[in-house]
Amino acid sequence: MSVDSPCSIARSLGVFGGRWTFLILREAMSGVTRFADFRTALGIAPDVLTERLGTLVDHGVMTREPYQETGQRARYEYVLTPAGRELRVVLGALQQWGDAHLPRPEGPTVLRRVRGSERPVHVGYVDEAGREVDPDNVQVVRTAAYPS
């Protein structure tokens, strides 16, 4: 489970380092940037949060930027990079699966819509012309880099 694995799923999970990291990313996607706000939102232990944010910064998912409020010492904000924002689709796929297969009586907490409309959006496979491809019609092809 390392960032050196030949498998890009394993490498990605080497960065995400478990479930807390996905929930940190969920908060970051909804605009949280400050250490104290991640702590409050998630109820996560500070040492775990420090370690996970550090891993995300080390791998280019977030940047650490100083800020200072009047009369306070300098602190840091954690801001998603463009690579970090691309993880939206991973979180969207997890959310859609949970909504479908682990539903709650209250229904989903969030919905995905085309901006400014009621049109629902889901996560799926897309071809290079921007048209959806049925999952059964997607073939996984091994390359020469596949471990023997």
Next chain:
Amino acid sequence: MSVDSPCSIARSLGVFGGRWTFLILREAMSGVTRFADFRTALGIAPDVLTERLGTLVDHGVMTREPYQETGQRARYEYVLTPAGRELRVVLGALQQWGDAHLPRPEGPTVLRRVRGSERPVHVGYVDEAGREVDPDNVQVVRTAAYPS
């Protein structure tokens, strides 16, 4: 991080229970069904593998089916359910992110193609007409079920 969380990302991660589970699912997607074959492919400790497979069965991601070879005792195969197969898109999204942002000099180990063609497939957002939606044009809308 429980299957009772209001957040469907957290509920999904409650089932997947960490990184090993995603790699078990990766092997299952490529056709592995037997305990010994999961062990060999992943180098995972048997007690961890037993526990993770049990969680996947409990939550309807896999079924446990008996099989018997001549002269051997009955054993079990672990087979993805339709809900389990729907996780393909989650693994596809993780893989695509790793290929883009944690590349290796050898290149990706697998590619996704429209079956029987060279046409590449990626994971993205899709509207109800089956057309791709730019991620910046996807809005996350909170419902009444969102925790206050």
